[in-house]
Amino acid sequence: MSTGSLTVDVDALVGNWRALDAMSDVETAAVVKADGYGLGAAKVARALAKAGARKFFVAVAEEGAAVRQALGPNAEICVFSGHMRGDTEMIADLMLTPMLNSIGQVTRHFESLPGHPFGIQLDTGMNRLGMEIGEWAAIAETAIGAGPTLVMSHLACADDPDHPMNAQQLAQFHLMTDGISVPRSLAATGGILLGPQYHFDLTRPGVGLYGGAPFGDARAVAHLDLPVVQIRDVEAGETVGYGNSWTAARDSRIATLSTGYADGVLRALSDKVTLWHGDQPCPLVGRVSMDLMGVDVTDLAEAPQSLSLLNATQTVDDLAALAGTIGYEILTSLGPRYARRYAGG
Known part of the structure; x- marks a missing residue:
């Protein structure tokens, strides 16, 4: 054989998910974007579903196709980039859940796919994806009334436990979401390690599943x-x-x-x-x-x-x-x- 052999240790992958799952008392999802961090999204997702994961995250709608084919109709597949122009048919056909990032995306989704599942992404200070507090205040009542499956945000500095940004974003997330009757999520791998106050209703580990920092006890995958x-x-x-x-x-x-x-x-x-x-x-x-x-x-x-x-x-x-x-x-x-x-x- 003239090419290298990349061996994916499925037992280590599943062991990492179970270890991160055991660190919280809430549901643990799995991030399988970028073709399962380069290791094969379909195989990775099947192994994690067998271990107990029921919710999966991808970066863009196109990535949802391999995961849906691998898992069938019962898993929820969430799209971080939300409902982009041109994605409506794919979101509907693949039964994807877009994490709506802006008022424009909320409008597009409600008009083109009324009643279709969706989530909401909020910006708590990273300035990358999600609605800022003013935008959210303007549509929160309407959006919550439509029944999102999840309201989430993302930590910018979770790999540094002592960084003041963590506490700042946690406080902002509370300010923007306390009192809503919708599941909430703030923690990826680093957020899980920060402790229970960051766990809310769902954690969504990514790199830690695949053996990467900041999960120091991860097994090599x-x-x-x-x-x-x-x-x-x-x-x-x-x-x-x-x-x-x-x-x-x-x-x-x-x-x-x-x-x-x-x-x-x-x-x-x-x-x-x-x-x-x-x-x-x-x-x-x-x-x-x-x-x-x-x-x-x-x-x-x-x-x-x-x-x-x-x-x-x-x-x-x-x-x-x-x-x-x-x-x-x-x-x-x-x-x-x-x-x-x-x-x-």
Whole structure:
């Protein structure tokens, strides 16, 4: 096989959902946007539904198709972007629940799909999606009277428990929603970890399901093994890769692996990351190119057929720290050329 093998540990995924579910006394949904954070929305959603999740969130209506096909008619699939122009037929046909973000979306939904389920998204300070307090005050009575399934907002700084923005948004959410007879939601993964005052009626974990921070006790879900295309001997003083950025300090054996930045191995990892052959580390050398990268396997006793980039030892957040980014980007950048395998479950 000339492409990498991305193994999704379904038992770890389900274990992460159950662990986050156990942290609250309220319903726990699951965020499966961006194709299940790059791991396959249909397979992820089926596993989480089997574990007990009944409400799922996607970013845009088009993402709801794979999830609806996987889960059938009984799960609720909510769309963060709301009811966009041109989405009416899709929302109706797929039985999606748009989280309406503006007075314009409320008007569009009520006029085009009267009686169809909907939710409301409020802006409590992130200034990204949702109605601000003045807009909400103008339509709250009408909107609540129409029976939304959920009223929600989103925390901007939940990954930093001590950030004052958390308490500020919590207070604003109370101000905007206290007294309504509709289920409420404020907490994603980080909000769950902030404690019960942030849980309300529904939590909606995302990255924590897939093994990412800020859920420090998460089990690794993504495991990535990369095939060796060729091994060559490189003499001391020779260079490897574009730009001659790595020079061998000794006679070396360099394995060329079939992966690169087209597959989500960020170029910023050049000369920084370690790959693994069992418990033996092998440093990446030279630049990550589009489809290939070089790894020093001099100290291995045998010629490897593959090397591991993501595993229980080196997680998506470890790669993110080396690349100066976040685990979300590592996960959602994993490319379509990888053969995805599902273990457990």
